[in-house]
Amino acid sequence: MRADAQRNYARLLAVAEEEIALNGADASLEQIARVAGVGSGTVRRHFPNRHALLAAVFRDRVENLCAHARERVGRPDTRAALLEWLSAVTTSAATIRGLAMALNRDKAADAEHGHCATTQLAEAGEPLVRQAAEVLAPGVTITDLIALITGIALATEDHPDPAAEANRLLGLAVTGLSPLDGRIRRPEPASGAS
Amino acid sequence: MRADAQRNYARLLAVAEEEIALNGADASLEQIARVAGVGSGTVRRHFPNRHALLAAVFRDRVENLCAHARERVGRPDTRAALLEWLSAVTTSAATIRGLAMALNRDKAADAEHGHCATTQLAEAGEPLVRQAAEVLAPGVTITDLIALITGIALATEDHPDPAAEANRLLGLAVTGLSPLDGRIRRPEPASGAS
DNA sequence: TGCTAAACGGCGGGGGTCTCCGTATCGTAC
DNA sequence: GTACGATACGGAGACCCCCGCCGTTTAGCA
Numbered sequence: 001m002r003a004d005a006q007r008n009y010a011r012l013l014a015v016a017e018e019e020i021a022l023n024g025a026d027a028s029l030e031q032i033a034r035v036a037g038v039g040s041g042t043v044r045r046h047f048p049n050r051h052a053l054l055a056a057v058f059r060d061r062v063e064n065l066c067a068h069a070r071e072r073v074g075r076p077d078t079r080a081a082l083l084e085w086l087s088a089v090t091t092s093a094a095t096i097r098g099l100a101m102a103l104n105r106d107k108a109a110d111a112e113h114g115h116c117a118t119t120q121l122a123e124a125g126e127p128l129v130r131q132a133a134e135v136l137a138p139g140v141t142i143t144d145l146i147a148l149i150t151g152i153a154l155a156t157e158d159h160p161d162p163a164a165e166a167n168r169l170l171g172l173a174v175t176g177l178s179p180l181d182g183r184i185r186r187p188e189p190a191s192g193a194s
Numbered sequence: 195m196r197a198d199a200q201r202n203y204a205r206l207l208a209v210a211e212e213e214i215a216l217n218g219a220d221a222s223l224e225q226i227a228r229v230a231g232v233g234s235g236t237v238r239r240h241f242p243n244r245h246a247l248l249a250a251v252f253r254d255r256v257e258n259l260c261a262h263a264r265e266r267v268g269r270p271d272t273r274a275a276l277l278e279w280l281s282a283v284t285t286s287a288a289t290i291r292g293l294a295m296a297l298n299r300d301k302a303a304d305a306e307h308g309h310c311a312t313t314q315l316a317e318a319g320e321p322l323v324r325q326a327a328e329v330l331a332p333g334v335t336i337t338d339l340i341a342l343i344t345g346i347a348l349a350t351e352d353h354p355d356p357a358a359e360a361n362r363l364l365g366l367a368v369t370g371l372s373p374l375d376g377r378i379r380r381p382e383p384a385s386g387a388s
Numbered sequence: 389t390g391c392t393a394a395a396c397g398g399c400g401g402g403g404g405t406c407t408c409c410g411t412a413t414c415g416t417a418c
Numbered sequence: 419g420t421a422c423g424a425t426a427c428g429g430a431g432a433c434c435c436c437c438g439c440c441g442t443t444t445a446g447c448a
Contacts, residue, residue, distance in 0.1 A: 152341075
């Protein structure tokens, strides 16, 4: 890769990050080119489509989350290990503008490209789910959890405090919105009352 | 309202519904105008912005859901009443293309316009939540439930069977992904096994 | 220092949104 | 039945964006 290409690539990545933080996942590519001081063709050469740009911008963040997951595998308290990681993912997805949408989108383009962000996250988180299977509701997969998290992040996008709200909703989903179900009982059957 | 205006309004609504079903919430307004056989100005006169169009297109659906909620108020099994309604909302949000996104977007523009779809839904569903408070996790509000549902619907948008998947995720969130929490216990501690 | 492949920039086509205004049409009053 | 005013219509124009393409510049090597 030529030196000027490297420069432009780095510069574009930095500008894109800012621009996406400012205007969300569908920030203007032209605008990014303009701010970076390069032609629009250069953007498209480095990143053939928006998906590629998003993937590149969020790569580090996603890898951090993956690492975060890996270092939690094998912990004695499997439930806490999983929940902490889920909370971390939720916080990132809710805080970093555009990340949730990026994750949501590439689920669609997942089949073709192979190693998208969601797949990476899923692979990294799967061991945590497996080792916590005992304390998980039957049928829960890592894919479900990621879907739920990205959904929550999308839904809390324009909340005053997205991270807090998203984590609160995640907590509710984890312990159950209405856990009573025959299989699972409430703490006190509360004799009588309405 | 003049007769031709009424005709165009109805026609636009019908075309918009199809077009949104086909291309999602950000279907082209120009395209809608073209298919309806009117000028683009006419679209923008009847619906100043995309939000207004979406609101109009989904008005009936949302009102149905509201009615659905109202007729469930007062039922003996408050939990079932609420859960059935939540499931109905989830199915609609997941099935009707663009609805989830519309619900998600107008939460933002809610403050200014006053009576958006989400507010309507919230007002209609609130009694169901109140009367089921006993069997709900503490702190759960109707707003939370709607946020969660729209999130789930957004996240399952491009699944082969969105309604089924969305309802499954909703079910998991209702009974709890990992209900064990001190307050709530699992059915069988499952002696041994993997 | 010269050459070549790689990277650059920006033009042109297609499409979308939004505003505005001249014109056609409806509904009514006579 | 006609004439008129209000109302709605249609589309042109300005602006932005995405995308593909190609002539030109430049980095890196011999």
